[in-house]
Amino acid sequence: xxxxxxxxxxxxxxxxxxxxxxxxxxxxxxxxxxxxxxxxxxxxxxxxxxxxxxxxxxxxxxxxxxxxxxxxxxxxxxxxxxxxxxxxxxxxxxxxxxxxxxxxxxxxxxxxxxxxxxxxxxxxxxxxxxxxxxxxxxxxxxxxxxxxxxxxxxxxxxxxxxxxxxxxxxxxxxxxxxxxxxxxxxxxxxxxxxxxxxxxxxxxxxxxxxxxxxxxxxxxxxxxxxxxxxxxxxxxxxxxxxxxxxxxxxxxxxxxxxxxxxxxxxxxxxxxxxxxxxxxxxxxxxxxxxxxxxxxxxxxxxxxxxxxxxxxxxxxxxxxxx
Amino acid sequence: xxxxxxxxxxxxxxxxxxxxxxxxxxxxxxxxxxxxxxxxxxxxxxxxxxxxxxxxxxxxxxxxxxxxxxxxxxxxxxxxxxxxxxxxxxxxxxxxxxxxxxxxxxxxxxxxxxxxxxxxxxxxxxxxxxxxxxxxxxxxxxxxxxxxxxxxxxxxxxxxxxxxxxxxxxxxxxxxxxxxxxxxxxxxxxxxxxxxxxxxxxxxxxxxxxxxxxxxxxxxxxxxxxxxxxxxxxxxxxxxxxxxxxxxxxxxxxxxxxxxxxxxxxxxxxxxxxxxxxxxxxxxxxxxxxxxxxxxxxxxxxxxxxxxxxxxxxxxxxxxxxxxxxxxxxxxxxxxxxxxxxxxxxxxxxxxxxxxxxxxxxxxxxxxxxxxxxxxxxxxxxxxxxxxxxxxxxxxxxxxxxxxxxxxxxxxxxxxxxxxxxxxxxxxxxxxxxxxxxxxxxxxxxxxxxxxxxxxxxxxxxxxxxxxxxxxxxxxxxxxxxxxxxxxxxxxxxxxxxxxxxxxxxxxxxxxxxxxxxxxxxxxxxxxxxxxxxxxxxxxxxxxxxxxxxxxxxxxxxxxxxxxxxxxxxxxxxx
Numbered sequence: 001x002x003x004x005x006x007x008x009x010x011x012x013x014x015x016x017x018x019x020x021x022x023x024x025x026x027x028x029x030x031x032x033x034x035x036x037x038x039x040x041x042x043x044x045x046x047x048x049x050x051x052x053x054x055x056x057x058x059x060x061x062x063x064x065x066x067x068x069x070x071x072x073x074x075x076x077x078x079x080x081x082x083x084x085x086x087x088x089x090x091x092x093x094x095x096x097x098x099x100x101x102x103x104x105x106x107x108x109x110x111x112x113x114x115x116x117x118x119x120x121x122x123x124x125x126x127x128x129x130x131x132x133x134x135x136x137x138x139x140x141x142x143x144x145x146x147x148x149x150x151x152x153x154x155x156x157x158x159x160x161x162x163x164x165x166x167x168x169x170x171x172x173x174x175x176x177x178x179x180x181x182x183x184x185x186x187x188x189x190x191x192x193x194x195x196x197x198x199x200x201x202x203x204x205x206x207x208x209x210x211x212x213x214x215x216x217x218x219x220x221x222x223x224x225x226x227x228x229x230x231x232x233x234x235x236x237x238x239x240x241x242x243x244x245x246x247x248x249x250x251x252x253x254x255x256x257x258x259x260x261x262x263x264x265x266x267x268x269x270x271x272x273x274x275x276x277x278x279x280x281x282x283x284x285x286x287x288x289x290x291x292x293x294x295x296x297x298x299x300x301x302x303x304x305x306x307x308x309x310x311x312x313x314x315x316x317x318x319x320x321x322x
Numbered sequence: 323x324x325x326x327x328x329x330x331x332x333x334x335x336x337x338x339x340x341x342x343x344x345x346x347x348x349x350x351x352x353x354x355x356x357x358x359x360x361x362x363x364x365x366x367x368x369x370x371x372x373x374x375x376x377x378x379x380x381x382x383x384x385x386x387x388x389x390x391x392x393x394x395x396x397x398x399x400x401x402x403x404x405x406x407x408x409x410x411x412x413x414x415x416x417x418x419x420x421x422x423x424x425x426x427x428x429x430x431x432x433x434x435x436x437x438x439x440x441x442x443x444x445x446x447x448x449x450x451x452x453x454x455x456x457x458x459x460x461x462x463x464x465x466x467x468x469x470x471x472x473x474x475x476x477x478x479x480x481x482x483x484x485x486x487x488x489x490x491x492x493x494x495x496x497x498x499x500x501x502x503x504x505x506x507x508x509x510x511x512x513x514x515x516x517x518x519x520x521x522x523x524x525x526x527x528x529x530x531x532x533x534x535x536x537x538x539x540x541x542x543x544x545x546x547x548x549x550x551x552x553x554x555x556x557x558x559x560x561x562x563x564x565x566x567x568x569x570x571x572x573x574x575x576x577x578x579x580x581x582x583x584x585x586x587x588x589x590x591x592x593x594x595x596x597x598x599x600x601x602x603x604x605x606x607x608x609x610x611x612x613x614x615x616x617x618x619x620x621x622x623x624x625x626x627x628x629x630x631x632x633x634x635x636x637x638x639x640x641x642x643x644x645x646x647x648x649x650x651x652x653x654x655x656x657x658x659x660x661x662x663x664x665x666x667x668x669x670x671x672x673x674x675x676x677x678x679x680x681x682x683x684x685x686x687x688x689x690x691x692x693x694x695x696x697x698x699x700x701x702x703x704x705x706x707x708x709x710x711x712x713x714x715x716x717x718x719x720x721x722x723x724x725x726x727x728x729x730x731x732x733x734x735x736x737x738x739x740x741x742x743x744x745x746x747x748x749x750x751x752x753x754x755x756x757x758x759x760x761x762x763x764x765x766x767x768x769x770x771x772x773x774x775x776x777x778x779x780x781x782x783x784x785x786x787x788x789x790x791x792x793x794x795x796x797x798x799x800x801x802x803x804x805x806x807x808x809x810x811x812x813x814x815x816x817x818x819x820x821x822x823x824x825x826x827x828x829x830x831x832x833x834x835x836x837x838x839x840x841x842x843x844x845x846x847x848x849x850x851x852x853x854x855x856x857x858x859x860x861x862x863x864x865x866x867x868x869x870x871x872x873x874x875x876x877x878x879x880x881x882x883x884x885x886x887x888x889x890x891x892x893x894x895x896x897x
Contacts, residue, residue, distance in 0.1 A: 136399035136809070137784070138670045138700060138727055139758075141456070143484055143512060147593070147617050148642075148668055290542075 194289065200228050200266070200297040211289055217281050221268060228297065270295050328353075332361040341366045360384060367391070368804075368829050370408060370432065371854065374884045375416030386425045386448075388417070392432035394832050394878055395782075396807055398456060401834060401876070403860060405891050408432040411441075412889075418445040426451040433457070436464035443471035451479035451507075461488040462515070469497035479507040479534075489515030496521035500528070507534035511560045511591060514538070519545045527552045536560025539593040543572070547579050554582045558612075561591035564599055576602040590614035590640075597625040607632035611659075614640040616666045627652045637693075640664040643679045643700060650683030654690025662696040663687060672702070672727055681708030681734070688715035695753075696721040703734035704761055709743025713750035722747055723758035729785045732762035739763050745770030748778075758782040768792035772799020780805040793817035797824050807832040815842030822850050830880040841870030843877055847897035854886055855879045855897045 194212040214220040268280040272291040348358040364387040392408020410432045424446045434457045496518045517540040526549050541562030566572035627649040636657040681704045695718045740761040763786035772795035793813040814837030847855040858876040886896040
């Protein structure tokens with residue numbers, strides 16, 4: 001977006017009665033600069049040096065107000081504290097251009113460790129161009145935050161800091177939803193967690209897996225293998241569907257698909273809504289999601305028919321025990 | 323001297339719908355007091371700890387509708403511990419004995435247990451309507467009890483808004499008996515668990531008067547289609563999941579079903595949605611007066627804008643800022659009847675570069691929508707010039723809430739505080755009743771508020787002000803102030819204690835992360851025995867650790883007729 005110019009606002013110059021600066025000529029800041037400034041400042045929070053109390057001290061209140069220099073602002077304000085600005089900082093009604101007020105945006109970001117008795121979130125680290133979260137700000141209900149925080153940001157931001165975004169949210173808000181993994185943005189759909197129980201034959205204690213963290217059988221099977229593979233266990237999970245059939249998976253399997261190999265001992269099954277035991281992989285992933293109730297990794301010795309036949313088909317590709 | 327028989331007086335009073343009018347009438351003389359009292363059917367209690375159930379029943383013996391509010395407003399933002407209080411059970415227990423005709427209960431920010439719901443459902447034969455907003459403490463078992471016991475002739479409304487319900491395996495929807503056909507309004511959009519879809523369909527099919535239906539995410543599109551076929555008379559619809567595949571059959575089917583819903587005026591939901599799905603809604607857009615897409619994170623700005631073009635009659639719009647300034651310009655040129663706008667942030671922590679809204683969008687709206695009087699606007703930045711322009715364009719604001727995501731951000735162009743902008747707002751908008759501030763603000767803005775905001779009833783302050791003077795300007799100036807909530811602002815004992823009588827004219831004051839000390843709170847409590855001054859201290863366990871000159875983290879004070887409450891948890895000290 002272009003920088004804001006007063007002329008664009010209805011009413012023209014005449015309406016500005018004694019307010020803050022209005023003249024477009026004075027607005028040397030464009031929005032990009034503003035964002036850049038914020039991000040520069042926010043990447044250097046020096047919380048530990050702040051005074052207690054709300055009167056945080058700013059080194060040199062009027063420093064850098066040479067009117068043009070955004071960069072001057074940055075070098076002054078980086079590493080400095082911020083304080084509540086007084087009338088003295090704004091000597092005249094008409095703006096003189098950027099002044100030390102620019103570093104006031106850092107006052108919020110650096111406040112995290114200030115003031116005994118104030119409760120702040122544990123995380124004071126801001127991501128590249130974000131604001132450091134404080135309890136209860138922005139003022140949104142938890143249900144809204146849950147539905148928003150888990151949604152997509154720009155691809156760049158999402159790639160760079162997916163974990164911190166979710167971690168920050170979790171620490172700040174006690175009942176925020178669990179991380180949903182990077183591949184949850186398929187077609188802009190918003191998904192919640194969908195945890196189902198997973199039991200493996202021979203292991204009395206079950207696990208839970210979030211089906212919505214996956215978009216295809218391959219990644220699910222790999223997760224399950226990781227989950228249940230411990231010393232002495234050699235598992236590879238077979239699935240009926242090859243990876244090429246799933247058109248919309250965002251995450252490629254990171255290993256050659258051991259799913260298709262016929263190893264041997266176990267097969268992945270699920271219990272559907274009607275209570276029937278079904279082989280995982282026959283139906284499209286999304287259909288599977290709608291009907292699955294719980295998963296079961298069965299010993300193939302207990303199955304008969306389709307499962308064993310399938311394994312014979314793929315018998316030549318054996319996976320190595322992990 | 324009473325010239326009219328009581329029945330006549332009662333009939334006249336029936337025309338007074340506002341609580342304040344009825345309160346005023348009861349002050350005229352003793353006989354009016356008695357008539358009004360016994361004919362009062364509806365009572366509103368803004369702070370459940372200001373009175374007690376017994377006093378309510380003694381004062382108004384034949385109430386049919388009760389509205390109760392519990393926790394302070396900042397509880398919505400996790401600033402109040404969950405078990406601070408606001409339990410509804412004692413109220414229900416007391417009313418069971420005395421209000422046999424109770425029909426309606428509306429609760430906000432209260433703790434509602436399963437036992438409460440069960441007791442409620444068993445006890446009042448005429449019970450019609452339960453509305454719970456931002457409540458917690460119950461599970462779907464409580465809902466099941468309610469459904470099972472409700473009188474088949476009477477229950478009309480079950481409305482759950484922003485509720486956190488613990489969802490157990492029980493299927494509460496199927497607990498409505500087959501003979502139950504009176505439902506008119508059902509809202510369970512906030513529930514996250516599974517829904518018995520068959521029970522839902524059957525319920526809709528047998529309730530011919532159903533007008534409002536808001537579904538949760540667990541209700542898929544095909545079930546929505548079936549429901550709409552059964553209930554084309556719906557006026558208020560909240561969809562659940564709204565995903566259909568791109569193949570045309572689903573799309574055509576949805577369109578043909580929607581077209582028959584000619585009565586729908588209010589649309590919400592779209593909790594799961596993809597951009598391509600939204601166009602099936604177009605056939606009913608021209609009738610909509612209310613549209614809430616604030617949870618529809620799956621729709622992008624372009625699709626939103628295209629949708630808005632069809633909604634010329636909108637009076638209320640809740641939307642995400644992904645619509646952008648350009649989208650808001652489209653709203654401004656399309657929705658000439660717009661009265662209320664809420665723009666929520668899709669990126670509340672500013673982590674990405676998503677197009678958010680700025681002052682440009684707000685100004686465009688103010689130019690294009692002359693009937694606008696209520697706004698909640700989350701934005702990335704604001705300027706004084708924009709606010710001044712908005713004030714000039716829209717002097718009719720009654721509610722003005724601005725939330726700049728970086729809360730101490732100055733004017734984006736001039737880097738000045740936003741005092742002048744908000745000053746213009748309060749000066750121009752003479753009917754302003756509710757105001758929320760944000761951005762870089764000094765004491766000056768409070769001077770303006772004290773001077774001009776004569777009708778102001780509720781003020782929310784965060785990260786603002788410079789000294790006690792700020793708070794004093796407000797306390798001295800705003801004669802109609804009822805609720806003041808302040809966080810992270812440098813107001814201390816000086817401001818708190820200057821005019822202690824003021825707090826008796828208000829419902830409540832909340833101050834957190836300010837400069838107020840324990841000593842100040844104690845002094846206030848001592849001077850004003852009709853106030854409950856509560857200090858919420860989650861860190862320290864023992865009184866002697868916190869010295870008088872230490873700042874209190876959270877203080878909440880409110881006027882009360884019944885003294886300190888008996889259900890306060892350990893971390894709440896009533897001084």
